[in-house]
């Protein structure tokens with residue numbers, strides 16, 4: 251077992267670290283306060299190849315490995331989890347589906363735009379009645395000659411206002427249940443799409459989340475991704491990578507909160523000495539640091555399994571479950587150890603705490619991760 255990063259992985263990590271320090275840190279707090287999508291960051295992120303992970307070089311992708319991807323996500327999330335979320339939605343959800351399931355013409359038309367940041371994609375699985383129970387899809391796609399007609403509403407869709415394309419899961423045959431779900435590519439200029447207003451969220455405010463409705467939205471049968479009835483499999487397989495991405499995002503948030511708290515507790519003087527000199531504070535810092543390291547091990551293990559071409563459903567679910575709960579724990583302790591300052595927007599820890607909470611909810615709640623893991627350990 252080798253715990254050392256390769257030269258290339260270190261290079262990618264350091265490149266992203268420098269970029270976020272210079273370009274993202276100055277706007278991270280503001281985009282949260284203003285609930286603003288950071289459109290100015292998209293081109294520079296693309297220039298660094300941050301939308302090219304998991305995409306073949308033939309379409310402009312970076313083909314860097316899974317460890318490099320989690321390192322990049324972690325570095326991004328340390329400074330702005332919203333930016334990491336924007337990146338993750340492209341690199342771990344929408345890009346890979348097009349890469350694996352679209353035909354050659356579609357790949358050549360869409361993927362270079364994903365990599366350049368000009369075509370942001372949206373993953374449209376959740377619905378008002380299909381949350382944790384993602385199989386309970388009510389959106390329908392009915393075949394009419396050479397076309398399908400899509401009707402229904404999706405909820406919580408990341409980057410919907412910016413979306414150039416939507417990967418939509420819809421029922422093509424309700425009588426087959428989960429085997430009646432099919433994936434489609436719907437492009438923005440397709441008539442019949444409407445985007446709701448952004449949700450007023452607790453955090454991750456730089457990443458806009460909206461409902462997306464399809465009303466008699468006609469797509470050609472060639473817009474089908476993969477085979478008819480295989481949509482649920484595509485969604486679940488994609489979520490393995492998505493959860494790995496979320497786990498790295500949670501890890502970045504937790505590491506950032508830990509770093510900020512170590513610095514603060516060494517500086518803050520009470521009773522004539524830094525508060526970090528108290529054993530009671532040290533033990534909390536130790537528990538925070540240990541959870542961050544445990545999360546990192548699980549995240550890297552899942553990435554290593556993916557790189558080795560092994561199944562990694564259980565590994566990515568465990569990484570997401572643990573890293574998300576660690577991020578919530580660590581950020582709450584971070585606010586506590588900052589005292590009153592932790593409860594203000596003068597320090598980033600309150601934002602980190604709000605951002606951490608989402609990692610226990612999106613791409614499968616912690617309860618859903620426990621269901622996935624239970625299925626594996628009891629098999």
Ligand SMILES: Cc1cc2nc3c(=O)[nH]c(=O)nc-3n(C[C@H](O)[C@H](O)[C@H](O)COP(=O)(O)OP(=O)(O)OC[C@H]3O[C@@H](n4cnc5c(N)ncnc54)[C@H](O)[C@@H]3O)c2cc1C
Nearest residue numbers: 373374375376381382406407408459611612613614615617
């Ligand atoms: C900011 C944000 C961005 C998102 N982005 C996207 C996106 O881009 N695309 C997309 O498709 N979706 C997206 N989602 C949706 C997200 O994946 C869902 O919110 C999530 O899957 C949970 O579904 P729900 O909100 O309907 O919760 P519900 O299913 O209503 O669950 C409510 C609670 O009950 C628990 N629960 C439910 N069933 C069980 C059970 N059987 N046993 C134990 N506990 C259970 C849940 O864990 C949760 O705690 C996003 C959500 C948010 C908040």
